[in-house]
Ligand SMILES: Nc1ncnc2c1ncn2[C@@H]1O[C@H](COP(=O)(O)OP(=O)(O)OP(=O)(O)O)[C@@H](O)[C@H]1O
């Protein structure tokens with residue numbers, strides 16, 4: 001007491017401490033700047049990545065289409081005059097389309113020139129014409145203007161991806177083809193239209209015919225299997241370990257191993273799937289069922305760990321309250337603890353599913369990398385998934401697949417962002433403070 | 435029910451103890467509790483009289499909560515906790531394995547130190563226990579239980595218009611009264627309270643103390659408290675614990691005016707604790 005009373009009042013800051021304060025402020029400022037720089041670098045990289053993908057990929061959502069005048073001569077399409085769609089559907093639509101194009105360029109002759117001319121339109125054009133006719137059977141005997149997809153190279157050419165002003169030998173389209181194409185364009189017979197095929201069809205050898213529907217449906221089936229397996233098992237495991245298991249060496253061991261499992265490279269799960277599910281149990285190759293099981297194994301630790309964390313976050317006082325009024329341990333968990341922990345568990349599950357959606361390596365091992373042109377219809381149909389589709393397209397030599405690759409990445413990112421957003425919303429919505 | 439609440443005096447006028455037969459509701463004999471290797475209670479013998487308030491006092495860590503939690507077997511929920519000895523509730527051994535703790539806890543309710551309402555509506559907080567114990571089936575029955583319990587806990591007038599709002603939205607004192615209402619919703623015989631007022635302000639504390647005094651009419655109450663004044667105000671019997679040993683027990687008045695043991699004397703005069 002006396003000490004304080006007798007000391008002379010000290011100035012708030014002497015020279016020494018002023019220097020110290022200045023140094024502290026400097027350090028703080030530097031630290032903040034470094035932190036800010038780190039964030040800028042991270043955001044910059046993200047921006048570069050997104051810009052590259054979008055600028056490469058947005059063109060895949062539009063396709064160049066060419067108008068051709070197809071004459072549906074009954075003598076050729078339906079010689080017996082049955083009017084039966086089944087019969088009409090078997091007509092030679094390839095011939096019809098080619099004739100339509102040839103009619104527009106009557107002076108093109110010779111095998112090579114004709115072949116070059118045919119390349120102006122997609123090999124899928126005949127089926128477009130066929131579908132159009134089957135929908136309008138009264139077109140029989142008339143000539144109709146039908147928009148069909150341009151050939152992949154001309155799609156790229158029209159989008160400026162194949163430059164015009166380079167020597168002919170360096171170009172995938174020759175001068176003749178360019179002049180024909182220009183002629184069509186000059187007559188308003190070339191248009192860029194929304195590319196519905198990209199969303200409605202599965203993979204194809206022809207870039208202009210290829211779509212992501214097959215991969216999206218494959219991913220969907222795969223993730224359904226993953227969710228149905230991983231969520232209940234994960235939640236049960238988390239609840240048992242957190243609420244019921246005795247704390248002893250065995251449960252410690254299990255805990256350590258779950259954490260280890262979360263760190264196992266995903267390809268190992270693929271090998272496991274190959275060895276056990278395919279070779280031992282003889283499940284079908286390339287099937288969403290197998291892919292889903294493998295991804296469920298991979299996602300399980302994530303869900304268990306997230307589940308335990310959210311169970312731990314439920315205050316013990318809630319358990320005490322329930323137990324204290326005579327709820328059984330099971331009632332305590334199902335009536336009180338689990339409902340409170342569920343949003344956290346769901347968040348963890350969504351994040352786990354997002355990981356699973358983006359996973360490629362383990363699926364390569366179980367054959368989901370196959371080239372599949374049909375949209376899968378069930379859990380055992382051969383299928384591929386979005387990231388594998390991206391991998392396949394990135395590998396394809398055709399120019400037209402470059403934009404498809406980026407577009408598929410955009411679709412995948414859209415799904416991932418949606419899922420993560422959902423997780424964040426869920427967390428925000430049910431965030432609770434005790 | 436309403437009548438009962440109204441005819442009660444709240445002026446702290448002592449209700450004559452002698453009116454009520456001092457039957458023994460709980461008889462604890464040679465109760466020892468171990469947390470793993472560590473012994474927390476040593477051979478405690480304590481009888482708890484029916485329809486009275488018994489307070490457990492003693493310095494921190496002396497085993498008051500541990501003893502209280504033996505009375506409804508809440509120690510079962512603590513890993514590594516072992517209880518030895520005999521505790522009889524109305525002559526029935528409650529430490530035996532054959533006893534169903536769910537039944538026991540329906541008869542011996544508990545109120546905790548920190549108010550811990552469920553993050554559900556006020557009504558759901560009250561009806562939860564009657565529901566799991568199957569005490570009511572119709573909505574009317576449940577409504578009656580809600581009203582009766584809240585009235586009994588002196589909370590009805592404050593919350594009757596917002597029974598659907600979350601119990602966690604009430605003030606601390608209201609939450610604690612809600613917890614008491616929740617405990618009496620199943621009509622237990624005994625209510626255990628572990629420092630029920632330690633998280634509350636003096637006014638809220640006074641209300642709870644009044645409530646305890648009223649509840650004594652119907653229930654047997656065991657309360658752990660750190661406040662000697664509180665023990666003196668609300669309880670008829672007092673037990674003093676020290677280092678896991680029951681040092682002294684008896685009429686509250688006697689303990690506070692003429693303690694037999696030196697340690698009790700030291701504690702109540704504030705020399706330690
Ligand atoms: N869960 C537990 N695990 C191990 N030891 C415990 C546990 N709970 C209590 N103890 C020990 O048992 C002894 C008695 O604890 P108890 O909680 O009964 O004391 P208390 O009298 O209620 O103290 P306070 O007044 O601080 O609440 C203490 O030494 C404490 O460390």
Ligand SMILES: [Mg+2]
Nearest residue numbers: 498499500628
């Ligand atoms: Mg205590």
